Amino acid sequence: MSGRRVRVVEAGRMPYHRALGWQRALAQARIDGRLEEDLLLLLEHPPVVTLGRTAQGAHVLRPEGVDVVEVERGGAVTFHGPGQLVGYPIFDLRGRPYRQDLHWYLRTLEDALVVALAELGIPAERRAGFTGVWTGGKRKIASIGVHVKQWVTWHGFALNVTTDLSQFERIVPCGIEGVEMTSVERERGKGKGETELWDEAVVAVMRGFERAFDVEITSQESSCWRCETC
């Protein structure tokens, strides 16, 4: 164990623009040293299409009825919506166990999700040259796009848990023609309730981060269980 801690904040469903403002403020606070610990924001967005820095307009096929937002993350076009577990690590990559290496960071994010999916009973893998997490060789289950300033990260990953996959028909996901998107629910088959699957996925992602990044996940400030007054 590296002993480095990451605080998980489960923020529920949050509009994209609000989460974005929040991420930027948190990242700047981390850069300035006002925020002293690394965070992993876990949340879900109402339907939205986002364009990363390599996105092309032609990759948005059906923008009707959904917000289209251009953002500063790496990567192309993607869709976020209910049932998709979105994770935004606000990590300061300076110092162990992290590295000042964005390729390392991307690969480790992928590893974390591969571990999480294994916990959920889904064999998943990386594909060289195609950032993201894949299963069954060519079905994409999680997308990744990150941004870093002075080695502090924001943006992150989107793991389809029970996402309505037909929404991806609005776009050319990741700018790759013919890519098939999938979800935890589709890979595992129905059976579990949506909320149960979601909670399982949240726990699995925390485990994945612990293993891949060699950090300790906390979700609580230390309290006074053993304070001297009692």
Added chain:
Amino acid sequence: MATNVYMEALSPTMEEGRVAKWHKRDGDAVKAGETLAEVETDKAIMDLVARADGVLRQVAVAEGQTVPVGSVVAVIAAPGETIGAAGSAPPPAPALSGKGKGETGNVGVATAPAVATVSAVSGADPSRVKASPLARRMAKEAGVDLKLVTGSGPGGRVVRRDLQGAATVAASPPTFPVSRVPLPERPEGAYQDVPLTQIRKTIAKRLATSLGPIPHFFLTSEVDMERAAEAREALNKQLGDQGGGKVSFNDIIIKATALALSRHRACNAWFQEDHIRYWNEVHIGMAVAVEDGLITPVIRNADVKSLAEIGREAKELADKARSRRLQPSEYTGATFSVSNLGMFDIDQFTAVINPPEAGIIAVGSIVQKPVVLDGEVTARRRMRVTMSCDHRVIDGATGAAFLQTLKQMLENPLAMLL
């Protein structure tokens, strides 16, 4: 003096980098820490950040262009310094293709939030800013650079009112440290639905199978903790000399409860539909508050462990519980539980039984109270303990006898040695 802006490596093996986007244009005022441009690799974007205040000049690389790591992509001229004429360099050619992506100078980029009273100063001497002491302190607290604040006081002096807007803006993003389900502002709408987390759901399920179906009854006793406190002080002094960890009141309560249970097996039991399992082993569950719920890690065979062992284990389990690292084997199998809200200044409360256990004690805070002792009123440290009993297993007198033993042990810690 001019400062070069270099193409930076996004990873140690990277040899060249592609400029995805310029945030600043030739001639723009920039300050240290501001994002000048974005560099791209794979699916990551990194900000190239200004290392000095000044004016951006000689932007040498267009958007979409790839250059070797270490090459100069622009220069930051000190204010007033002349390095080429403003606007003489051609504007960088937009490289992103596709509809609506031509000129991207003002498309949703990550610039710092604009502050009404803050504006970039160009040409002025930045080294000396006239400001009132209060304004200086406010600026420091709000993280505002005074050089960028237009003063409205005499002679351009920065005064409090110039910073009030800035301070509000600086303070309005989320406060730190973040707490449970923090939101950056008051959410829209009258209410917010937050899905149940796994732990909340488990608590709901388990406790609903308790207070409803289980016929609870409650017994309360006030315990004199004066001697336990003295014993603890002496013990901690000794442990401190040996460099060991301290013993808390909670450790003493766990130990005493376990010992009392070993003498009252009728209270150390599980109700199991068609039978009652009376346990010979004593495993104490201790309720630990964690974010968004509680969990009861188990101190096994607490009746035969030393106080120091219990203290060590309790601390370790509580830490693990808070970081959600408890293994199932560490929070299942308790035969009786202890819940302590003394640290929250709760005098007395009733706890809900954790089935299939048949009892739990709820421990309040230790408070100094006037009590009559040997015909005289004196101040003593007192603590209220309330036991919740499952009447299917424990009858009133059975529970009372256990509680009496527990009280005796806490009031006379030497009794624990008997």
